[in-house]
Amino acid sequence: MSAARPRARRLVRFGLNSADPERLAGFYRTALGFVDAEASAEPDLAAIAGFTAARAVPLRLGDQRLDLTAVTPAGRPYPGDVPGFSPLFQHCAIIVADMAAAHARLSAHPGWRPISTDGPVRLPASSGGVTAFKFRDPEGHPLELLSFPADAVPEAWRGRGAGDVCLGLDHSAISVADTARSAAFYESLGLAVTSRSLNTGPEQARLDAVPEPTVEVTGLGFPDGRPPHVELLCYRDAPPQPASNLAVGDVAATRLVIAMMDEEALRAACAAHAERLVSPGPVPRTRGGADALLRDPDGHLVWLTAG
Template sequence: MTGRPPAALRLARIVLVAADPDCLASFYREALGFTAAEAPPASDLPGAWAQVVPLRLGDQRLDLVAASPPGRPYPGDVPGFSPLFQHCAIIVSDMAAAHARLSAHPGWRPISTGGPVRLPETSGGVTAFKFRDPEGHPLELLAFPPDATPAAWRRTAPGGPFLGLDHSAISVAETARSVAFYESLGLRVASRSLNTGPEQARLDAVPDPTVEVTGLGFPDGRPPHVELLCYRGDLPRPASDLAVNDVAATRLAIAMRDADAVATACAAHAGRLVSGRTVPRSGGGAEALLRDPDGHLVWLTVNRPADDARP
């Protein structure tokens, strides 16, 4: 036994590519309760960013970035089973109040039909509502039943019903293949469910869905985590052709134990490296940008000691 911490420590932030980060940030602040966050050092950012607008909701971070050169806009109403689909789930303490505040602001579009949906107990018993922000990124409002609220969300927020980011969910073609990839980085399966029925159809706007939902957690058990969404059936799943500067090219920024852990991940997935190599950073840091088996972008990063506080 070495006593070394696991390779993957936490989901440090979620990074959304935006055509106009300032305008989109106004929507996130006014409609969803986000606040401004401290900007990360330029050396901690992957790729060439023209602009970074860092946001915070509770203890979680969301960065809105403009790529240089800019890429393609979000490609329309991508369904939940598409390899392009990736949403951020926002925990709310009061779904009616959260939905009302969202509804008071223009620019967003619903995914769910008929408003918030209460899922059956077999699907977690949560109340949920999926929609798209003004640039097309999918989002979800999520409220737990009062008697089944995880400890991390048993609180209120002074700024309204929006508490924080619970997870980022990605659509995958094969659960086992994706679990193997993320477990190789240090994540572990924390939950599994099979969601189906008319409530799931309303939530996803997908006829007669059967969805394998697999939660992948980090060592400390704190949010946000990663969820895999695998829709069963013969569904059109064209290969992802995302470029790193496209608006749909969301990144999961995973803080790794050290540079050796990043190098090990890159060696294990050499064919998935976007940059083709691990990029060392000043002060002992490192980073690498990978594609998972379905094309979702995963940014592995090691903070310098001075930057190692939980975001």
């Protein structure tokens, strides 16, 4: 019999730590159109990371989930204006039907701070031709508003402009030191490279607030092709950066929650990356299934779940 291999099914939700999730949820609802979601039936962060307690406010935008979670004991606040090339950087990208309307709605609410230096930026065709705007929520988490050219809207987002101006979560972009190393890690879980581009020029500089950036952008998708997906951002010639020292409870320690095909696939992933485990191996649930928490090569947190 051949050995089991990791097989990812899809990215089921994002997890953001928050000092005050109820208050932060108010910003996500009013400024970005999120709505309350049903509480997850899966274990909370305390169960797999050893916290005394964890409470989550589950939110939804379109078909995608985002949980805002406070843990006890609380971790460190977001560490200032972390640049896009830092291994601490990870943002969630929100698809919008109308960038001007979405930016105006965001601008009407206090507390957030811009990353992009001159409002929404239209990138050249070589960088996808999208219009984007990066900013930080009231606790410092980076986010991105993203709209596609009318003639280049991906199939997953077509016909979704009839409701709220903010349509859903397209991806989480994580900054990495080595594209090949990080792509190999996520491919080992069952993701596949779906796109590659090299983004540079003054538009990218305004978007990222990084002088003269040259960014390798690598898209990694799941078997069903549905959003959200993962993007790797590798800034060439960036200043040397220390490795991530984020603790699991720190506000900047965002999590990708990936559903595996089954418990066997989850255990295979844990076996293949035993040195990266944060949890004590797969943590079984009382009603079947298991969960595990591990770090990718740059320290970003990945929560694997099955069952």
